[in-house]
Amino acid sequence: MKKNTDLTRREFIKGAAGIAGATVLASCGLSGDALEAFLQKHFKELSNDEKAEILKRIEDECKAKYGKEVAVVGTPAEEGVLFAYALDISRCIGCRRCVYGCCEENNQSRDPQIHWITVLEMDKSEGVNLEKANSYYEVDKVPQPDKFYFPVACQQCENPPCVKVCPVKATWKEPDGIVVVDYNWCIGCRCCITACPYGARHFNWAEPKIPTDELNPSMHYLGNRPRMKGCVEKCTFCIQRTRGEEKKYPKCVEVCPVGARKFGNLLDPSSEIRYILANKRVFIFKEELNTRPKFFYYYGL
Amino acid sequence: MNNYFKSSFVILSALIFFSCSKSGKSEETIKTNYESNKDSNLIAVASPPFSEFIFPCSRCHKNIEPNHKRRELVWAHDNIKLEHDEKNRWCLDCHDANNRDKLHLADGRLLDFTESYKLCGQCHGPTLRNWLAGEHGKRTGSWKGQKQYLLCVNCHNPHSPRFKPLEPLPRPMKPSELRDTNGIRL
Numbered sequence: 001m002k003k004n005t006d007l008t009r010r011e012f013i014k015g016a017a018g019i020a021g022a023t024v025l026a027s028c029g030l031s032g033d034a035l036e037a038f039l040q041k042h043f044k045e046l047s048n049d050e051k052a053e054i055l056k057r058i059e060d061e062c063k064a065k066y067g068k069e070v071a072v073v074g075t076p077a078e079e080g081v082l083f084a085y086a087l088d089i090s091r092c093i094g095c096r097r098c099v100y101g102c103c104e105e106n107n108q109s110r111d112p113q114i115h116w117i118t119v120l121e122m123d124k125s126e127g128v129n130l131e132k133a134n135s136y137y138e139v140d141k142v143p144q145p146d147k148f149y150f151p152v153a154c155q156q157c158e159n160p161p162c163v164k165v166c167p168v169k170a171t172w173k174e175p176d177g178i179v180v181v182d183y184n185w186c187i188g189c190r191c192c193i194t195a196c197p198y199g200a201r202h203f204n205w206a207e208p209k210i211p212t213d214e215l216n217p218s219m220h221y222l223g224n225r226p227r228m229k230g231c232v233e234k235c236t237f238c239i240q241r242t243r244g245e246e247k248k249y250p251k252c253v254e255v256c257p258v259g260a261r262k263f264g265n266l267l268d269p270s271s272e273i274r275y276i277l278a279n280k281r282v283f284i285f286k287e288e289l290n291t292r293p294k295f296f297y298y299y300g301l
Numbered sequence: 302m303n304n305y306f307k308s309s310f311v312i313l314s315a316l317i318f319f320s321c322s323k324s325g326k327s328e329e330t331i332k333t334n335y336e337s338n339k340d341s342n343l344i345a346v347a348s349p350p351f352s353e354f355i356f357p358c359s360r361c362h363k364n365i366e367p368n369h370k371r372r373e374l375v376w377a378h379d380n381i382k383l384e385h386d387e388k389n390r391w392c393l394d395c396h397d398a399n400n401r402d403k404l405h406l407a408d409g410r411l412l413d414f415t416e417s418y419k420l421c422g423q424c425h426g427p428t429l430r431n432w433l434a435g436e437h438g439k440r441t442g443s444w445k446g447q448k449q450y451l452l453c454v455n456c457h458n459p460h461s462p463r464f465k466p467l468e469p470l471p472r473p474m475k476p477s478e479l480r481d482t483n484g485i486r487l
Contacts, residue, residue: 081445096470112479112487135473141466206481247443258464259439259456271444272435280436300436 070217077176088300091260094149101255106224109208154200154235155293162192180222188230362401384461
């Protein structure tokens with residue numbers, strides 16, 4: 001027999017859960033900005049006004065934490081652009097300038113150390129053989145005569161396994177091909193790190209530390225704004241530079257002393273990336289996995 | 302009829318002679334594929350990497366009689382060690398003996414130092430082609446819009462073009478070496 005009461009079971013549970021949630025948040029010491037950040041919507045669901053508010057909040061947070069004026073933008077992808085990258089492994093000398101250039105540009109944690117680019121040293125006699133690769137090489141001078149060097153970062157896959165496995169859709173592929181992470185939405189489950197066959201995703205095991213004078217103040221919400229403990233981060237083709245007003249090249253392209261790194265718009269027939277794909281011996285890393293990277297390795301010499 | 306052939310032969314030879322003498326004119330600037338396809342978005346950023354106080358070369362050389370004899374330089378430029386096909390080449394193969402502030406191509410046409418890539422491209426044709434397409438060398442600036450070039454000689458010392466080995470930056474930390482803020486292993 002059904003009774004007619006004022007409070008249904010469903011309403012009671014809803015109310016109870018609400019009170020419990022509020023108590024938990026209060027006991028965690030979340031208030032003001034932190035509470036707002038916790039309750040914020042997914043980036044793709046935000047209206048322009050909400051976005052502006054959130055970007056302003058992050059700017060204020062950075063200023064409070066680092067004592068430095070910063071600018072955080074949320075520039076969307078440009079139409080008719082699909083970014084791609086090419087790396088000449090016959091020229092790379094393994095000097096790691098790109099690794100540290102990236103670190104400074106993208107505000108990676110210095111302690112504990114996070115690097116988005118890993119340079120693998122490989123034997124010329126072995127070819128691309130990951131079992132024999134070494135990323136911890138320490139030598140006086142590079143290149144060593146019997147070695148070649150193979151830098152690996154996010155391959156910006158067209159068919160990204162990391163995006164498929166994310167249980168909360170905190171990571172996705174943008175219209176210009178960049179795979180991004182909403183750090184606020186990420187729950188830190190690290191499924192994407194396991195799914196990525198390139199080791200390109202990195203986890204903030206501790207609160208990231210960046211010296212104030214080294215903090216890059218030009219930031220993008222989906223890119224190099226400072227991350228928090230417990231979220232995953234990765235290469236974004238320097239989204240703050242490549243989508244910025246000046247349409248700059250990524251930092252690694254600019255710092256490479258041998259010009260082994262190339263970047264451009266795959267949809268522009270006159271871009272250097274299209275020239276390379278048409279004229280050079282190009283190969284795709286772990287092609288058999290059907291991830292369809294937009295990062296190409298090639299032999300220029 | 303015979304006269305007709307004769308006169309046309311004379312006109313033709315005069316034309317050939319005239320065009321040859323014209324192309325041999327040293328001051329004429331050359332038009333390469335690069336210039337005809339030149340995109341206004343492409344600019345050279347870096348100026349030629351002269352040593353301090355070295356340019357204009359004519360400052361010292363205007364009072365020196367050119368010496369075409371191949372020899373070891375002792376009282377000037379002795380810091381330059383030629384390691385660039387040195388068995389077959391020498392200073393005056395690229396530098397012009399009569400106009401010291403210019404380079405010259407194999408056919409004698411003069412070039413500014415800012416156009417030295419044309420000189421390099423005489424032997425390194427495929428490399429020049431790749432450089433013009435943005436594959437060889439480094440482009441900076443903007444991936445869309447104004448692209449900035451470095452000259453060949455900004456990266457390759459023209460007298461010794463092979464890249465010198467570099468000291469690598471420090472290796473990444475191993476996972477076992479990572480610590481959190483309290484010094485506890487992660």
